[in-house]
Amino acid sequence: MTREMMIGDAAKAAGCSVPTIRYYESVGLLAEAARTAAGHRSYRRQDVERLTLIRRCRDFGMSINQVKTLIAIRESPSSCDNALEAVTLHREQLNARIADLKALDRALALIVARCEADCAGGASSCCTIYDDLAVA
Amino acid sequence: MTREMMIGDAAKAAGCSVPTIRYYESVGLLAEAARTAAGHRSYRRQDVERLTLIRRCRDFGMSINQVKTLIAIRESPSSCDNALEAVTLHREQLNARIADLKALDRALALIVARCEADCAGGASSCCTIYDDLAVA
DNA sequence: TATGCGGCCTCAAGTAGCTTGAGGTGCAAG
């Protein structure tokens, strides 16, 4: 059993699509893959591990650039604290985003409540929802 | 005092940028604006109200298509319940998104905790963060 | 009168992170 695999199997192993792998290569997140005689990309175990790391970071909502940074930290002779810091910063952004979305939902809840109390079932042309939404 | 205003003032009044207004027009969210003799777009009070409604809906995280739907409901002889339903659906999507982000944050919190306990300050090349992130 | 400035105009391209499609090659099985 060789350890080399083609792009389709690498995609299955890492849980992403084939064009996504080519895209990651094109933006420099993945080094240019080795090629077989036929010109097909060939991947080894460590390539698939890296791909899995990238895909998981993306699942966690990190941007391509954040993932690039994290990988660069790992590959430089730096301290673990740097990776910790990058992930912690990402958590902060995540929590800020959550707070924003919650505030939006609370505002929408008020608007919905007023419509239900004052005009539900009436004509949409005079529904309070539109007035409430348009408050600058 | 005329009630007509040019695009710059409309943008200020509605709280969006000038190119954004032109963009909304180009995608059919706003009807084609009237023009002055010089070919400049001209807006009246009700145009600015509609623009404000659009901008607010977008602030609330609705997509262009959701806003289109909401405006279409308002302008059709339908019941207020339809608008209520559209906004309620959007709230459900919002809450699903919030739940997803919270789950991500909890997963990242565990990863951070393990790094802090086991390897913080060590070399990033053997940091548990990378292994934990790459768990498929 | 010249000239500079601000606001408007159009059209095109850039942003993120991919996906989708067109058109073509290589290899193995039937």
Next chain:
DNA sequence: CTTGCACCTCAAGCTACTTGAGGCCGCATA
């Protein structure tokens, strides 16, 4: 020999705008 699959490249499409190039119009100032 032909069918079919997996691979290849390059280009365009998606969302919601922003940014930039290049140009017109009218007013105010030197």
